[in-house]
Amino acid sequence: QQQVKQSPQSLIVQKGGISIINCAYENTAFDYFPWYQQFPGKGPALLIAIRPDVSEKKEGRFTISFNKSAKQFSLHIMDSQPGDSATYFCAASKPGAAGNKLTFGGGTRVLVKP
Amino acid sequence: DSGVTQTPKHLITATGQRVTLRCSPRSGDLSVYWYQQSLDQGLQFLIHYYNGEERAKGNILERFSAQQFPDLHSELNLSSLELGDSALYFCASSVWRDTQYFGPGTRLTVL
Numbered sequence: 001q002q003q004v005k006q007s008p009q010s011l012i013v014q015k016g017g018i019s020i021i022n023c024a025y026e027n028t029a030f031d032y033f034p035w036y037q038q039f040p041g042k043g044p045a046l047l048i049a050i051r052p053d054v055s056e057k058k059e060g061r062f063t064i065s066f067n068k069s070a071k072q073f074s075l076h077i078m079d080s081q082p083g084d085s086a087t088y089f090c091a092a093s094k095p096g097a098a099g100n101k102l103t104f105g106g107g108t109r110v111l112v113k114p
Numbered sequence: 115d116s117g118v119t120q121t122p123k124h125l126i127t128a129t130g131q132r133v134t135l136r137c138s139p140r141s142g143d144l145s146v147y148w149y150q151q152s153l154d155q156g157l158q159f160l161i162h163y164y165n166g167e168e169r170a171k172g173n174i175l176e177r178f179s180a181q182q183f184p185d186l187h188s189e190l191n192l193s194s195l196e197l198g199d200s201a202l203y204f205c206a207s208s209v210w211r212d213t214q215y216f217g218p219g220t221r222l223t224v225l
């Protein structure tokens with residue numbers, strides 16, 4: 001059962017454009033939603049994260065929008081740069097004694113053309 | 115650099131063999147998580163240790179096991195290896211339920 005669905009699988013955007021990646025989740029117990037960026041040959045690195053009590057969070061050119069009723073959240077990359085070309089993963093976790101295991105979406109490969 | 119170290123970086127072995135992957139968490143982090151990344155399954159949670167105790171298991175095969183030592187480093191043991199075990203294996207560390215910092219990964223190739 002895929003608990004976090006991510007789309008699109010890949011996207012191409014021109015330099016300066018906006019990249020938008022969407023995720024939908026099923027488990028309403030999830031309370032932490034991070035986005036990770038991964039370059040080839042590297043481990044995922046946290047980009048930005050949000051909790052359900054906030055509808056939007058912005059850090060530099062990266063913005064998360066969160067819609068609790070629709071169980072959806074999205075990443076917007078403004079003014080996309082060639083250095084943003086990477087694979088992006090959304091994830092979710094829920095509270096509990098088991099800690100903070102992350103359930104990941106399938107990933108989106110972003111290519112920013114100069 | 116996340117501060118999480120993993121060794122070895124690459125591992126090539128044959129089917130039926132056993133390997134050990136090592137992870138050293140960031141200084142001060144008590145939690146270690148192991149994830150498997152493959153082309154068809156994406157990033158999958160395997161197991162979580164907190165301060166030496168197993169806290170959660172995910173899609174971890176019975177052929178796989180892990181432990182966290184008193185110095186907080188962790189090892190993931192993979193035995194009776196199959197071709198399908200070829201993947202990237204990441205460990206991540208955190209203080210508890212906050213941000214997870216991922217290591218550079220170990221690429222396992224089973225021939």
